[in-house]
Amino acid sequence: MQRSCLSRxxxxxxxxxxxxxxxxxxxxxxxxxxxxxxxxxxxxxxxxEAPGLWLEAGDAEDPAVFLARVTGSDPGRVAxxxxxxxxxxxxxxxxxxxxxxxxxxxxxxTDLPSLLLxxxxxxxxxxxxxxxxxxxxxxxxLRDRGLPHEEALTEALEHLRR
Numbered sequence: 001m002q003r004s005c006l007s008r009x010x011x012x013x014x015x016x017x018x019x020x021x022x023x024x025x026x027x028x029x030x031x032x033x034x035x036x037x038x039x040x041x042x043x044x045x046x047x048x049e050a051p052g053l054w055l056e057a058g059d060a061e062d063p064a065v066f067l068a069r070v071t072g073s074d075p076g077r078v079a080x081x082x083x084x085x086x087x088x089x090x091x092x093x094x095x096x097x098x099x100x101x102x103x104x105x106x107x108x109x110t111d112l113p114s115l116l117l118x119x120x121x122x123x124x125x126x127x128x129x130x131x132x133x134x135x136x137x138x139x140x141x142l143r144d145r146g147l148p149h150e151e152a153l154t155e156a157l158e159h160l161r162r
Contacts, residue, residue: 053101055094063097070101073112081113084120089132099136106140107149122157135160 055066064082068075085100086093100119104112123130135156142152 055097057094059094063093067097067100067112067116071104071108071112077113078116081116081120085116085132088120088123088129090129091132096132099132102136103139103153106143106152110149118153118157122153123160130160 053070055061055063059066061069063086064079065075067073067082068078071078082093082097086096089096091099100112100116103119104110104115119132119135138159139152139156142155143149147155
């Protein structure tokens with residue numbers, strides 16, 4: 001019985017940590033003042049330990065170029081697909097790119113332009129701009145629970161549309 005409680009407590013702690021890391025990276029440059037948290041500087045952030053895997057607020061690199069560079073995808077295809085995603089989510093293009101990289105790193109064999117188009121189409125109603133942060137957060141929690149990439153992405157997108 002005690003083991004079960006610890007297991008639940010561990011899951012709750014894991015979820016709280018995941019949520020806090022996700023929210024820390026969401027602060028936009030237009031919030032004004034303060035330092036921006038980035039996984040490249042946060043301990044335990046996982047996939048963004050190496051420099052250049054997180055697009056910082058002051059970086060001059062175009063978000064689509066950043067995505068192509070980090071994922072090794074064709075820059076022309078990414079540049080053609082990225083505007084559809086940027087138009088469907090309310091975060092800045094920089095934060096959208098960072099969140100897309102987080103999803104892509106969970107399944108790096110995924111074709112990035114196809115993932116971008118799926119994220120754009122899955123955002124729901126065209127007149128309502130969704131937030132990509134909670135979508136990626138839900139996706140990562142589902143992946144942590146053992147769901148494969150496709151199932152986790154489908155469920156996260158369905159939840160976003162509710």
